[in-house]
Amino acid sequence: MTTGMTTERANFGSKLGIILATAGSAVGLGNVWRFPYMTGHNGGAAFILIYLGCILLLGIPGMVSEFIVGRHSHANAARAYASVTTSKRWGAIGLLGILTSTIILGFYAVVAGWCLYYLWAAVTGDFGGQAESAQLYFQQFTGDALRPALLAIGFILITHIIIVRGVRDGIERASKLLMPLLFILLLVIVGASCSLPGASGGVEFLLKPDFSKVTADVFLEALGQAFFSLSLGTACLCTYASYFNHHTPLLRSASQIAVVDFIIALLAGLMIFPAAFSVGVEPDSGPSLIFITLPTVFRQAFSFMPLLGWAVSVMFYALLVFAALTSTISMHEIGTAFFHEELKIKRSQAAWILTVVCSVIAMLCALSVARPAIQVLGKPLMDFCDLLTAQVMLPTGALLTSILIGWYAPRKLVHDEFSNYSSSTPTLLFRTYLFSVRYVVPLCIVLILLHQFGVL
Numbered sequence: 331m332t333t334g335m336t337t338e339r340a341n342f343g344s345k346l347g348i349i350l351a352t353a354g355s356a357v358g359l360g361n362v363w364r365f366p367y368m369t370g371h372n373g374g375a376a377f378i379l380i381y382l383g384c385i386l387l388l389g390i391p392g393m394v395s396e397f398i399v400g401r402h403s404h405a406n407a408a409r410a411y412a413s414v415t416t417s418k419r420w421g422a423i424g425l426l427g428i429l430t431s432t433i434i435l436g437f438y439a440v441v442a443g444w445c446l447y448y449l450w451a452a453v454t455g456d457f458g459g460q461a462e463s464a465q466l467y468f469q470q471f472t473g474d475a476l477r478p479a480l481l482a483i484g485f486i487l488i489t490h491i492i493i494v495r496g497v498r499d500g501i502e503r504a505s506k507l508l509m510p511l512l513f514i515l516l517l518v519i520v521g522a523s524c525s526l527p528g529a530s531g532g533v534e535f536l537l538k539p540d541f542s543k544v545t546a547d548v549f550l551e552a553l554g555q556a557f558f559s560l561s562l563g564t565a566c567l568c569t570y571a572s573y574f575n576h577h578t579p580l581l582r583s584a585s586q587i588a589v590v591d592f593i594i595a596l597l598a599g600l601m602i603f604p605a606a607f608s609v610g611v612e613p614d615s616g617p618s619l620i621f622i623t624l625p626t627v628f629r630q631a632f633s634f635m636p637l638l639g640w641a642v643s644v645m646f647y648a649l650l651v652f653a654a655l656t657s658t659i660s661m662h663e664i665g666t667a668f669f670h671e672e673l674k675i676k677r678s679q680a681a682w683i684l685t686v687v688c689s690v691i692a693m694l695c696a697l698s699v700a701r702p703a704i705q706v707l708g709k710p711l712m713d714f715c716d717l718l719t720a721q722v723m724l725p726t727g728a729l730l731t732s733i734l735i736g737w738y739a740p741r742k743l744v745h746d747e748f749s750n751y752s753s754s755t756p757t758l759l760f761r762t763y764l765f766s767v768r769y770v771v772p773l774c775i776v777l778i779l780l781h782q783f784g785v786l
């Protein structure tokens with residue numbers, strides 16, 4: 331089915347643009363903030379191996395499926411899902427994705443706002459230097475909801491400005507600038523961190539698996555992390571794929587993006603743990619790792635050359651801000667494209683709807699950190715949003731997409747998109763993909779969801 335919008339619709343301008351923009355969505359706080367603390371919390375290398383398994387087994391096939399839906403329809407997520415079969419009801423998956431990404435943008439912007447604040451604190455050298463004062467510094471900052479809420483809204487507004495510029499001039503240009511910068515900063519800090527005395531303990535923690543720490547929960551967390559990090563199950567990949575052209579190789583692009591995403595997560599680990607081990611800090615300090623532990627770590631680790639410590643801190647928080655920005659852009663785009671095309675309003679008006687809704691969610695999340703009494707189902711709203719999206723909504727979105735592509739979509743459509751209408755794609759490759767989306771992906775996700783709800 332064609333959407334009638336194909337001709338006037340934007341698309342990415344170059345192959346590199348496609349990869350950088352989509353990798354920009356995938357690479358974000360998920361890699362630099364969430365992955366290191368999850369790894370620290372779940373025992374290091376063993377967690378990383380399971381995470382890698384999730385990416386290969388479920389992540390790449392899941393990405394290709396979302397790409398197929400988006401590229402086939404060249405439309406926003408809801409319309410894209412509705413156009414795969416004759417039944418419009420599948421459009422609900424797209425709507426679920428739009429809802430999920432809106433919630434994620436709400437709480438993600440709060441953490442992105444913290445990064446912005448810490449970037450400024452790093453520049454001015456305003457951190458609490460010792461461990462206790464770093465903790466106090468973080469608590470005082472997040473304990474007053476106003477500043478974090480305003481910073482989160484500020485971050486959403488920066489995203490808004492880029493989104494309004496459009497797909498090529500906004501999203502693609504920002505990604506082409508920010509992604510290489512991010513990579514360079516990352517390499518410089520990894521170099522500095524790994525050359526510290528005693529850094530090898532951190533490298534070992536990341537590379538030597540200890541399977542005694544592996545429990546069923548570790549699998550669940552690895553899966554949630556893989557989906558979150560690949561931006562899977564949120565209709566984000568589907569929306570970006572709607573800007574792909576018909577020459578974009580879907581499997582190859584998905585694999586490249588997954589590899590880039592994994593390497594950056596690993597490098598983030600190599601940036602944080604060697605420095606932490608070098609000054610004897612435990613790696614399992616949870617979500618506050620990069621805000622409480624790291625400022626002290628950087629200061630102590632580079633105490634022999636304070637200027638270097640200052641430079642590394644500034645680069646680190648700048649890197650976080652860039653990484654967050656390319657991801658918030660993609661989350662914002664999902665809803666903006668939807669409102670723009672479905673309500674037939676201007677792109678800038680559509681963007682405002684999303685900006686306002688996400689700002690309200692962000693405000694409530696920031697408030698729930700300051701006043702943990704604001705709870706949903708016994709958890710502060712901020713944690714609740716994180717868990718609800720990573721462990722329920724994303725897997726559900728990916729599960730339904732797999733069922734749609736594996737069981738209900740016309741086989742010819744799936745094959746044509748998978749192979750870019752060429753007959754030279756090896757049959758075995760397509761069969762393996764199909765087997766995986768029909769059986770492996772749904773089965774694994776169902777098992778994990780059942781475990782999550784205490785059935786297994």
Ligand code: PHE
Pocket residue numbers: 355356357358359360361431434558559560561562564566657658660661
């Ligand atoms: N993948 C992004 C990250 O790792 C987060 C994200 C989730 C982006 C969902 C878009 C959609 O930070």
